[in-house]
């Protein structure tokens with residue numbers, strides 16, 4: 001099967017590419033600028049530099065490539081950047097997703113769209129798939145608008161909502177909670193972590209496996225794919241410090257209010273993942289085990 005992965009340079013994208021290659025799929029990845037995947041050459045993998053907001057280029061590319069399935073992981077994922085630059089966020093997260101849907105409809109490709117726990121307001125988490133979304137920031141609104149476009153399309157689709165993904169990309173890229181904690185504590189720098197936001201952190205390897213379970217089982221509809229422990233970023237930072245033998249006293253507990261970020265964060269999200277466990281056989285690892293697997297990877 002030929003699979004197209006957007007956001008191939010991203011945290012999830014890099015793991016998706018490696019898993020897809022290991023599964024012997026024919027894999028095409030797109031990202032902005034040169035490929036950041038390491039090792040750069042993977043048998044069966046072709047990378048193309050393509051900005052997904054260029055509708056005509058995206059359309060031509062998809063129609064020429066004719067993938068049977070598209071995993072759409074590219075997005076503007078920085079919550080504050082989205083809040084401060086709404087037109088750009090809308091363009092990447094919504095308009096480009098519409099371009100992609102149009103092209104996928106033309107070649108009748110299946111679509112797996114990656115969405116977020118930030119479609120919920122965080123007042124009543126953890127959430128199940130049928131709970132009512134109500135985003136509190138622009139990033140969440142843009143992802144919800146894209147979800148709606150996917151749901152209203154003529155495609156065979158699945159929407160994967162995930163939460164606080166952790167992993168380490170073996171190439172220079174954006175920081176995530178693990179790299180941020182380890183890099184700062186190794187340099188004996190103090191860090192401040194919020195202790196009043198709850199999430200169900202997701203091991204990136206589990207998430208990629210869940211996406212391929214959806215493709216292999218031809219599953220459709222909305223799926224919540226995350227870990228199943230409801231913890232705070234502060235708890236994650238302390239567990240990470242302990243795991244890597246770093247000084248956890250450098251981690252300061254703070255409230256969301258103290259951070260004063262441009263984009264409001266939903267306080268208590270996280271997912272109920274019973275549907276994914278039952279229908280897909282999704283089996284995510286506990287946070288400490290995810291850390292251990294990451295440690296083996298690097």
Ligand SMILES: NC(=O)c1ccc[n+]([C@@H]2O[C@H](COP(=O)([O-])OP(=O)(O)OC[C@H]3O[C@@H](n4cnc5c(N)ncnc54)[C@H](OP(=O)(O)O)[C@@H]3O)[C@@H](O)[C@H]2O)c1
Pocket residue numbers: 006007008009010011012013030031032033050051052053072073074075076077078092114115116117143161162163164165166174
């Ligand atoms: N990470 C999380 O905690 C989390 C939580 C919930 C949901 N999600 C969702 O999961 C998906 C994957 O997230 P991730 O963590 O892998 O994010 P990521 O590391 O930020 O990856 C997203 C990728 O999209 C690419 N991209 C952005 N604009 C583009 C454009 N115009 N054309 C082509 N590529 C473009 C980015 O390229 P550059 O790197 O070059 O900017 C980046 O590599 C996203 O849809 C996100 O909304 C993630």
